[in-house]
Amino acid sequence: MIRLLQFTDTHLLADPSATVRGVRTQASLEACLAHARRRHLPADAIAVTGDLVQDDPQAYGALELLFDGLGAPVLLIPGNHDVPDELERRFAHEPFQVGGTRVLGRWVIVMLASWYANAQDGEGQLGLAELRRLEAALEAHRDRHVLVCLHHQPMPMEAAGLDALGLGDADAFMAVIRRHPQVRAVVWGHAHQSLDVFRGNVRYLCTPSTCMQFKPRDPGFVIDDRPPGYRVLDLHDDGGIATEVVWLEGYRQ
Numbered sequence: 725m726i727r728l729l730q731f732t733d734t735h736l737l738a739d740p741s742a743t744v745r746g747v748r749t750q751a752s753l754e755a756c757l758a759h760a761r762r763r764h765l766p767a768d769a770i771a772v773t774g775d776l777v778q779d780d781p782q783a784y785g786a787l788e789l790l791f792d793g794l795g796a797p798v799l800l801i802p803g804n805h806d807v808p809d810e811l812e813r814r815f816a817h818e819p820f821q822v823g824g825t826r827v828l829g830r831w832v833i834v835m836l837a838s839w840y841a842n843a844q845d846g847e848g849q850l851g852l853a854e855l856r857r858l859e860a861a862l863e864a865h866r867d868r869h870v871l872v873c874l875h876h877q878p879m880p881m882e883a884a885g886l887d888a889l890g891l892g893d894a895d896a897f898m899a900v901i902r903r904h905p906q907v908r909a910v911v912w913g914h915a916h917q918s919l920d921v922f923r924g925n926v927r928y929l930c931t932p933s934t935c936m937q938f939k940p941r942d943p944g945f946v947i948d949d950r951p952p953g954y955r956v957l958d959l960h961d962d963g964g965i966a967t968e969v970v971w972l973e974g975y976r977q
């Protein structure tokens with residue numbers, strides 16, 4: 725079995741005590757990591773699926789310190805609030821890996837960048853190069869189970885505001901997924917809430933943020949009263965997945 729922990733939408737700021745929508749993002753991430761250390765580590769890999777910083781690349785320094793030394797490779801992808809050039813420069817060393825694929829036992833993790841330069845307002849797009857890379861990874865690993873990670877939701881979240889900021893080329897992405905039955909699950913962040921649904925045999929999972937959450941199925945961006953969270957994924961050799969969202973119930977900053 726492979727254990728993967730997913731942390732997403734950490735939204736760190738250069739000032740460690742600064743807040744996003746009233747939440748001190750570094751403190752809430754530290755609380756999530758402390759919880760994971762007590763309950764869910766060691767892991768085989770850690771995925772951090774975008775919006776690592778709130779637009780300020782200076783905050784990558786804190787992220788680097790917090791995710792180093794957890795005893796597992798840390799797989800990173802950019803979200804709409806990231807600065808990809810700076811992300812790649814900063815994390816070009818072990819235990820970090822930006823994008824790419826990672827083979828873990830019977831599984832392959834494919835990390836996709838849905839950040840794109842011409843976004844108007846936080847929406848995402850994989851683009852032809854990233855879609856081709858996905859297709860090539862799936863062709864190369866027909867004999868393994870596959871978990872795909874990206875930042876933006878590839879399907880509607882039934883929330884008009886968020887759905888306007890989804891994955892622009894979701895149809896093309898879904899077409900690739902449908903052609904490759906070894907894909908077991910697709911996981912993302914961006915929507916700051918939990919979702920766990922099946923389409924065909926593929927499980928689609930949205931993971932809450934390590935800071936603040938949006939109210940599910942609300943047309944605007946109303947802040948939910950849910951605490952910070954992260955996801956545990958236990959990936960079994962037969963392709964089965966046991967997963968849960970871990971909420972930091974009772975968290976007070």
Ligand SMILES: [Fe+2]
Pocket residue numbers: 774775803804805846875913914915
């Ligand atoms: Fe985002």
